Amino acid sequence: MMQITFKINGESITQEVKPALLLIDLIRDHLKLKGTKPGCLEGECGACSVIVDGEAINSCMYLAINVNGKEVITIEGLGDHENPLDNVQEKMVEHGGVQCGFCTPGMVMTTKAYSDKCKKKGITPTREEVKKSLEGNLCRCTGYAKIIDAAEAVYEN
Amino acid sequence: MEKELKVIGKSHRKLDGKERVSGKAVYGHDIELPNMLHGSILRTAHPCAEIISIDTSKAEALEGVECVITADDDVYDVNNISYKRDHPILKKGTVNCNRDEIAAVAARTKEIADKALQLIEVEYNVKKGIYDPVEALKNEAPQINEFGKGKEQFGNKNMAESFHYEHGNLEEQKAKSKVIVKRTYELPRVTHACMATSNITAEFSPFDGRLTLWSSTQVPFLYQRDIAHALKMEPSKIRIIQPIIGGGFGSKLDMHPFEPICVLLAKKSGKPVQILFSREEEFVLSPTRQPMVIDLTTGCDENGKFTFREVEIIKDNGAYTSWGATTPFVMMQSYSSLYQVPACKFDSHAVYTNNPFAGSFRGYGNPQATFSIETNIDLMAEELGMDQSEIRLINANYKGEVTGQGLHFKTCGAIPALEKVIDESDFEKANAEPKGDRYKKGIGLGSMLHVGGGAKIYRSDGCGTVLKLDDYGYLTIITGSNEIGQGSETVLAMIAMEELGIAEEKIKVINTDTDVKPWDVGVHASRTSFVAGNSLLGAIKLMKEKLNKKAVALLDVVTDDWEYADGKMTFNEFEIKIDKVAREMHFGTPHELCTVNYFYEPPSKFQDKDFKGDVSGNYAFASQAIEVEVDTVTGNVEVLNVHVSQDVGRVLNPIGLQGQMEGGLATGIGYALTEEMIYENGELKNPSFHGYKLLTATDMPPVHFYPIETYDEAGPYGSKGAGEAPLIPTAAAIANAVSNALGVTFYSLPITAEKVLRALKEQKEKNKEVLV
The missing domain is CATH 1.10.150.120 ([2Fe-2S]-binding domain)
Known part of the structure; x- marks a missing residue:
């Protein structure tokens, strides 16, 4: 297990993860942010795209440990109380x-x-x-x- | 002229668009029940084999595994499934195709379930399968499906289904023909590729034997009946809840083995179980459009008037028989009735093979039929020296026509649609233009006919609606119909806004739960806005009768002529808020609620035993003119422009309709140029988006859409079903365009770069021979 610290949708999180854990599984299964969609899990369809430090990436092709020290935004992180939609x-x-x-x-x-x-x-x-x-x-x-x-x-x- | 409408005909954003765009919409993949297990299914390692033994002991011993089932399990008390009931849910003894399910596991996590599958030991006696339907029809071929009734029903043990249709005097019409064109067409296997993979979550109550399924079926009431039959249950004990569905396109018309398997796992483990397909499983396991070989002979007289069509089709049914075997219902309509056809003879045979079974797919056989018909038309025009647009116009369907098959076109936009795309694409000029050097341009035409008002293929083609207006003027529409992304719920809300003058934010559409909603046959045959729309209009009429009566009593005025707008009912100087009327109904004597229910059954008829009859409430017509550019060095075909004109009766929601056009066209262009499941000896070689090419954003050409409004009185506000049509003539128009560009005709799809280069090479060699 490895400890990683990162920001997701504005919130700082420290978490123990397996080195082989995919970012999509961290997002959907551990953090229960179900808006990120598993379309193919092989980097072809883009349904699981999230933003890491300003770049859109396929979260199914990205190891969770690589978000250490970075900022992740998922679909749930767009919009705010005043304007719920971006x-x-x-x-x-x-x-x-x-x-x-x-x-x-x-x-x-x-x-x-x-x-x-x-x-x-x-x-x-x-x-x-x-x-x-x-x-x-x-x-x-x-x-x-x-x-x-x-x-x-x-x-x- | 039709009455002026305030809401209908103006673009309206998708009712639940904000939930979907924000990630809040809950799909089957997002469901997590307390104590839920994850299921995985072991499939055969060989498409054709005998199973000698199955040993599940190691899998059962794995920590985290809750149960393993095979066809020998006590819990496996089931019936065969599928349209012909020739499909065992779990297989024992023999396996017949690469999809065949042998065992299933439920475990605490998906990883454990998948690991357990690897521990199941199966011993096979591998056999040589039959992957060509022509081989399967030979006497010496073994019987592929032991439950098949081909011998008794059709005189051949491997015949799964067969249709014969005819009208007119074929021989007389042949004699009249100046030109006769006979060609053979080959259509590939393609798949729906829904963005969400197949999924199901099952929970079985040990207390009362009730079953709850979170399923992505597109036909929940037929599915409830199918699950009940498969598992020997009472249908009413099965509750189907549809989470948001990530694409259907016909793939979810049949119930598939993984669904009752999931229930069996839930039953045996006593816990909820979920099965989610991987993308590879989705490619391998979801049903495909029928691959087929079509022999089509067509004729016309010296003036270009069509005389006859004679067609024989061999369809690869695969190992089991799904709804897909019934696509000839639709195909024969196109052969008999797309354009005026004095005589037609149609034979179609679905043949068992050891390939995966085909199912239903948007268009339901019609893209295949239309490709052959429209290509033959171009060839006849060429032989006759006639313009390709003219030959279509003089044969086009017309208002009032009753076709040889008995389809009655009470309204018909075929000619206006053709004229529109011919005009807008400047067809004649583009068709005759020089084709260029390396990059050759071409243009092609294709038209189609499809049901527009449902299709009576089941005992009822109806839809129920319950309406509830509460004390505060909020309206709940409980409709039997379902929403699979096509936007029908938005159209229903628009109808209620139009008729009752209630604002959108006060309207809810409930459509996901068979315990709550009234019956409907499901999403298919482009029927939902038509059937559910008419059902809602019927319910609104009943509600207005109640409201009118109450308003008359409250305001002491005699009229039936209330205007509903802005949350109010108005007649001359009399005015009352609609919520006040509902409240007075509730709290005043004789105390009743403002609720109604209504069931709409379309006026369509069952066809007779010869397949004749007016099977739909109305009919949709469309034409497409498509411009392409072919790179003769790479063989690549680029679609430059699509002109599509469709008789939609009346436009209900322009933005939703346009979305159906563009989406359908994208699938149609893929069918024409890029998509093909490559099967070798029963195994799929390209089960990924890398190997199976969907169009991307950069491949999509500009779409110019010209709706034709014919105001058909059967449809809500005069509308017709529209969803399937846009992809039906697309491959035909593209193939004709490529042929126009290169002077070579293509008889199979997709028209890949390799095929184009091969054809150009053959053309060059032929020309050389001529020169020599």
């Missing part, structure tokens, strides 16, 4: 990007990380760049068009 989530609902919704938390986290980076750099990506940013996230319901619309709308205002 702008990315608002846009996803408004533009019809959600059908069955199983891929949605992953789409949201990927878009959140990408848009935060773009905003920091002061750039507005093209539609092609937005599509490219979502390439690692699979969806079987929507045909992506509305998800891309939503991800583009994040840059409005």
Whole structure:
């Protein structure tokens, strides 16, 4: 067992974990944050995407011990008491990007990380760049068009 | 002209979208019951073998294992499952395909359960399987499924199901034909690839024998009956709760062995048990679209008018018979009635093999049928020297038509849909344009016909609704129908807002619990908005009668003509809040609650023994014109633009409808170009998203959607079912576009880069021969 200390959704946590524990299992089974979805557990579908130190990663391909000293944000960490939904989530609902919704938390986290980076750099990506940013996230319901619309709308205002 | 509507026809965000986008929605994977065990299933190591022995003793001894079951267990008192009842839940004696379940384990953790599986020792006598349906039909082939009744029913022991249909005078029409085209088409095995893998959680009460299942079925009441039959239980003792469902697309129409197996584990262990599929299991175990070989002969006269269609289909049924064997119900409609067809003869045979069994998949046989029909149409046009759009227009279905099969098109948007995509894509110009050098552009057309008002294939195609208006003016809609992501619950809320003038935040839709909700046949045949919508409208009518009567008494005015808006009922200068009326109903004499219930059964009819009859409440029509660009160096086909026009009767929720179009098209494009389950000797070679290519965000072309509104009186506000249609003609239109680009016709899907390059090479060699 190894002890790790990290921040998740703003809260500091110290926990004993097995070295082989995957981040997705730490999040879902130990911390009971069930919003992160297990779509394939082989790094292909992106449903389990979370943000670690500003980067969207597949939590099924990431060892839990590697979050030591880092900051993790899951879908539950977006929004606050005043605004329960983040702008990315608002846009996803408004533009019809959600059908069955199983891929949605992953789409949201990927878009959140990408848009935060773009905003920091002061750039507005093209539609092609937005599509490219979502390439690692699979969806079987929507045909992506509305998800891309939503991800583009994040840059409005 | 239709009456002006305030809510219907305007885009409305998904009712529970915020729960889904915030991670709060609870899917089957997220359920954890106290004391819950985790189940795993041992599957055969060989697709075709005799089982000599099964030894579970080591698995049972593993710490953390609560129970192990096989077909020899006392708890295994069951019936065969599946549409033909030819599928044992756990197998003993023989295994017939790579999915076959032999034993199951329930343990404290998933890891222990999986480890226990490895400790189960099975001795096999491996046999050479039969993986080609044509081989299976030969006399010398052994009988693949011991429960099959092919010999008695169809004269061949390996025939699982067979359909014959005909209308018109085939020989007379053949004689009239100027052009006759005969081709053979081969369709691949593809899978639903729902983003959530299959899952179930079962809890069995030892006190009263009641069973609760958290299941992702899309047909809960049929499923309740199927579970009851499988486990020799009373259906009413089984409560089905549907958590949020992470994709269905037809995969959850059948009950599969893992579901009763989970119940058996719960029964034996006395604890709740959950089974979750891994992604690999999902690829291997969930049902597929039917692979098939279609021999299609079609004719037309010198003016291009269609004369006849004659088709013979061999479907690979796999080892057991699911609902998938009944897809010919839909396929024969397309052969008999897509465009005007004076004579048609249809034969379809589903043949047992040692491959995995196929099931139902969005489109239900129609993408396969439409691919063959639309390709043959292009070939006939070419031979006749006629434009591909013109030949379709002169044969298109029309309003008032009663087809040879007895389908009655009381409304029909076939011609407007065709004209729209031809016009918007500038089809004739694009079709005739020079194709380019390395990158060759092409355009293709495809049309489709599908049921739009349910389909009467079960004894009832209805849906029940209970409505409850409480003392505070809040409305609860308890509907039999289910939501699997398609947005039907949003449409129901919109209907209630429209009719009763109640705000969205005061409306709840309850649709997940068979102990609570009234009966409905389930999500299939693009039926939910149509059937559940009509059912809700019927219930609202009853509720309005109650409210109207009470308002008349309260305000001392004589009228039936109340307007419902903004939470109020208004007639001229008279006005009263709807919650006040409900309260007065409750607290005033004779004291009643503002609740109603209503059951809607569509006007559709059962087809007769010859499969003739008006099987749906109405019919949907659509056309697609798709532009592609083929890279002749790499063989890659890129879809540049999709123009789709569909007769939806009336648009209910534009944003939801558009989402169905785009999603369906993505699956259709995958079917045309990238998706294929590669099976070799009964084993799947590509059970992952790495090997099985779904479209990604960068592959999706722009979609130009033009709804056609025909206001069909059978549907709610004139609407028709829409969900399956967008993927049905897509592969056909893409194949025709690639053929237009290259001058080579493709008779099998998917049209991969390898196939394109091979075809170009053959074309080049042929041209050389001609030159020599």
